[in-house]
Amino acid sequence: MNIRVTIIDGPITPSAVPADSGISTTPARPPATAPPTVPAAPGARLTFEGLVRPDEDGRPILALDYQVYDPMATRQMESIARALLEELGLLSITILHSRGQVRPAQCSLRIDITARHRAEAITAMARFIDQLKRDVPIWKTPIFADIG
């Protein structure tokens, strides 16, 4: 089953993406000779990047500090991804989430979903994020700029 969950220290940058993660950091290009009969070939690849906002409740921040209960967070994300993959017939889900400090405008969450068609990829993305925010043990604490 094509599910990959990775927790990364600090922000998620192209260099932070594991080399063997299967995630492309460059735009997709169609293959020169696309085999038309490959049944599992994706027709949609959806990428979501969650960025740290510069303020929390109207107060400027220096960073968000993410605390992760690693073994459970990984297990929960794998479980959510597996259920969506099976229900919607997705081809793959790859998740990277930050641990520790991430500054404004930096990426703390990246999700890549591939599917045969866009509809199930879009549905899966929305549902995965909703469930992550409800059931995955990760906590963020703002580090405010106006506190010494």
Added chain:
Amino acid sequence: MTLRVLLFGAEARLAAAPAVQVHVPDRPLIRDIRDALAAQHPALSASMAHARLARNHAFANPDEPVSPDDELALIGLVSGG
């Protein structure tokens, strides 16, 4: 028996500790751990309305039995992403 419960986020700040101990009868259920947390750690009592207990990295049902070697964690409101 005495069991250790991991704390994170707001609950760790409320208890001023990354873990607390609870004293419970032998062969407790998850509901006994919840009751003990609320009774023995008043700083956490307000969190118990929404917090969930996890056993060995999965959310646990109230009727689940708990073994001495289980890893227990109190999972309050999460805020990932």
